[in-house]
Amino acid sequence: MFESLKKKFTGTIGKISDKIITEEDIKVATNKTDVAKSERSESFISNEKSDTKLVDDKLAETEPKIEEEKNSGIMSFLRGKSNESGEIKYPKTIEEESSELETLISDKTEVIKPETSESDDKSGIFSFVKNKAISAKDIDDILFELELALLEGDVAMDVAEEIINSVKQDLIGRKIRRRSDVTDFTREALKKAISNILDIESKDVISLAENAKKSGEPLKIMFVGINGTGKTTTIAKISTYFMKMGYTPVIAASDTFRAGAIEQLTYHADKLNVKIIKHKKGADPAAVAFDAVEHAKAKDKELVLVDTAGRMQTNINLMDEMKKIKRVIRPDLIIYVGDALTGNDSVEQAQKFNDSVGIDGIILTKADADVKGGAALSIGYVIQKPILFLGVGQSYSDLIEFKPEWMVEQIIG
Numbered sequence: 001m002f003e004s005l006k007k008k009f010t011g012t013i014g015k016i017s018d019k020i021i022t023e024e025d026i027k028v029a030t031n032k033t034d035v036a037k038s039e040r041s042e043s044f045i046s047n048e049k050s051d052t053k054l055v056d057d058k059l060a061e062t063e064p065k066i067e068e069e070k071n072s073g074i075m076s077f078l079r080g081k082s083n084e085s086g087e088i089k090y091p092k093t094i095e096e097e098s099s100e101l102e103t104l105i106s107d108k109t110e111v112i113k114p115e116t117s118e119s120d121d122k123s124g125i126f127s128f129v130k131n132k133a134i135s136a137k138d139i140d141d142i143l144f145e146l147e148l149a150l151l152e153g154d155v156a157m158d159v160a161e162e163i164i165n166s167v168k169q170d171l172i173g174r175k176i177r178r179r180s181d182v183t184d185f186t187r188e189a190l191k192k193a194i195s196n197i198l199d200i201e202s203k204d205v206i207s208l209a210e211n212a213k214k215s216g217e218p219l220k221i222m223f224v225g226i227n228g229t230g231k232t233t234t235i236a237k238i239s240t241y242f243m244k245m246g247y248t249p250v251i252a253a254s255d256t257f258r259a260g261a262i263e264q265l266t267y268h269a270d271k272l273n274v275k276i277i278k279h280k281k282g283a284d285p286a287a288v289a290f291d292a293v294e295h296a297k298a299k300d301k302e303l304v305l306v307d308t309a310g311r312m313q314t315n316i317n318l319m320d321e322m323k324k325i326k327r328v329i330r331p332d333l334i335i336y337v338g339d340a341l342t343g344n345d346s347v348e349q350a351q352k353f354n355d356s357v358g359i360d361g362i363i364l365t366k367a368d369a370d371v372k373g374g375a376a377l378s379i380g381y382v383i384q385k386p387i388l389f390l391g392v393g394q395s396y397s398d399l400i401e402f403k404p405e406w407m408v409e410q411i412i413g
C-alpha cells in the first residue's frame with residue numbers, strides 16, 4: 001500500500017542527507033582532526049627550537065585542502081597569529097598552546113571538539129563540522145523535485161505545497177552536529193508535515209452508534225459516490241463490522257437506477273443474513289430509504305445503511321436524488337465512498353458531493369491495490385472531512401479504521 005509515496009519520501013530524505021553531508025565535509029572534518037593532532041605534536045617537538053619552518057612546511061602541504069578554513073580559529077592558531085606589527089608569534093609551550101586552543105574553540109565554534117564519544121556517533125565521524133546549518137540552497141531543488149513527484153503521484157496541489165513549505169520552514173537554519181542529524185531532521189519534518197495534513201477532526205462512528213442505540217433511534221448512514229467506487233461492497237463490509245460488535249443493521253436498496261443493483265445488494269444481504277428493504281427497479285430511492293428507517297424503528301434495529309446509485313441520467317439528476325433522500329430520512333452520517341485508485345478524480349468527486357449534499361466522512365476503497373497513495377493523503381485535507389475507513393480488499397472483513405498515525409507510519413516509517 002502506498003509504496004510509491006513511501007519511495008518518494010524516503011528518496012527525499014536520502015537526497016537531502018547526501019547533499020548536505022558531502023564527501024568533502026567528511027574529508028575536511030577528518031583532515032581537521034588529523035592536522036590538528038599532528039600539528040599539536042609537531043609544535044610540541046619544535047617548541048624548544050621555535051622552529052617555525054616545520055609548521056609552515058606542514059601548512060603548505062595541507063593548504064590546498066583546507067583553503068576555506070584559513071580563517072577559522074584552528075587554522076589561524078596553527079599558522080601562528082600575527083600581532084599588530086605583523087610579527088608572527090607561535091606558542092611556546094604546550095600549556096600556552098592548550099589554553100589558546102580552548103579560547104579559540106569557545107570563540108569560534110566552527111572548530112570541532114569531540115562532543116560525543118566515537119561510539120555514540122552513528123557516523124563514526126565524531127569531529128563533524130559543527131555549526132553547519134541547513135540552508136535553503138541545500139534543499140530547494142530537492143524539495144521542488146519532491147513537489148513534482150507528489151503531483152505526479154496524484155497528491156493534490158495544495159497538499160504538495162503545504163508539505164514542501166512546512167518541511168522548508170522546519171529544516172532551514174537547523175544546525176547539524178552529526179551526520180545522522182540530517183536524516184533525522186528531514187524525517188521528523190516530513191512526519192510533522194504529513195501529520196498536519198491528516199489532522200482533521202474525525203467522527204467516532206462507534207460512539208455515534210452507541211448513542212443511537214441508547215436513544216432507541218437507529219443510526220442512519222447514507223453512502224454516496226459515483227459508480228463503481230465500491231459503495232455496495234462497503235455497505236456489506238460495514239454491516240459485518242457492526243454485526244461483530246452486536247449491532248443489527250438494515251440495508252436500504254436505494255440504487256433503483258442501475259440494472260442488477262438490487263440483485264447485487266440482495267446477494268450480499270442474504271450471505272450476511274441482514275434484512276434488506278427493496279422496491280422495484282426504477283422506484284423512488286427516497287421511499288426505499290424511508291421504509292428501511294421505519295422497519296428499523298419497528299424492529300428495534302440499530303443501524304440503517306442506505307445504498308445509493310452512482311449514476312443517473314445526468315449528474316444533476318444524481319445530486320438531486322441524493323438531496324431528496326437526505327431530505328426524507330435526515331441521515332446522521334453521509335459517507336462519501338471514493339476509489340483510491342482514481343486519485344485526483346476521487347478528490348474532485350468528493351468535492352462535488354460535499355458541495356451538493358454535504359458529507360461527514362470518507363471511505364476510500366481499493367487501498368489494497370493503491371501504490372500511489374495520492375488520494376489517501378489529499379482527500380481529507382482538500383474537503384476538510386475525515387477518512388473514516390479504508391477498504392483493503394474484496395472480502396467482508398477487508399475494512400480498516402483509518403488512523404492518521406498509521407498512515408504516517410506507512411509512508412515515512
Ligand SMILES: Nc1nc2c(ncn2[C@@H]2O[C@H](COP(=O)(O)OP(=O)(O)OP(=O)(O)O)[C@@H](O)[C@H]2O)c(=O)[nH]1
Pocket residue numbers: 225226227228229230231232233234255258261308309310311365366367368369390391392393394398
Ligand atoms: N480490491 C478491492 N476491490 C474493491 C474494494 N471495494 C470494492 N471493490 C470492488 O470494486 C468493484 C465495484 O464495487 P461495487 O461495490 O459494486 O461499487 P458501487 O460503488 O456499488 O458501484 P455502482 O453500484 O455501479 O455505483 C467490485 O468488483 C468490488 O469487489 C476494495 O476495498 N478493494
Ligand SMILES: [Mg+2]
Pocket residue numbers: 231232233255261307308
Ligand atoms: Mg452499487
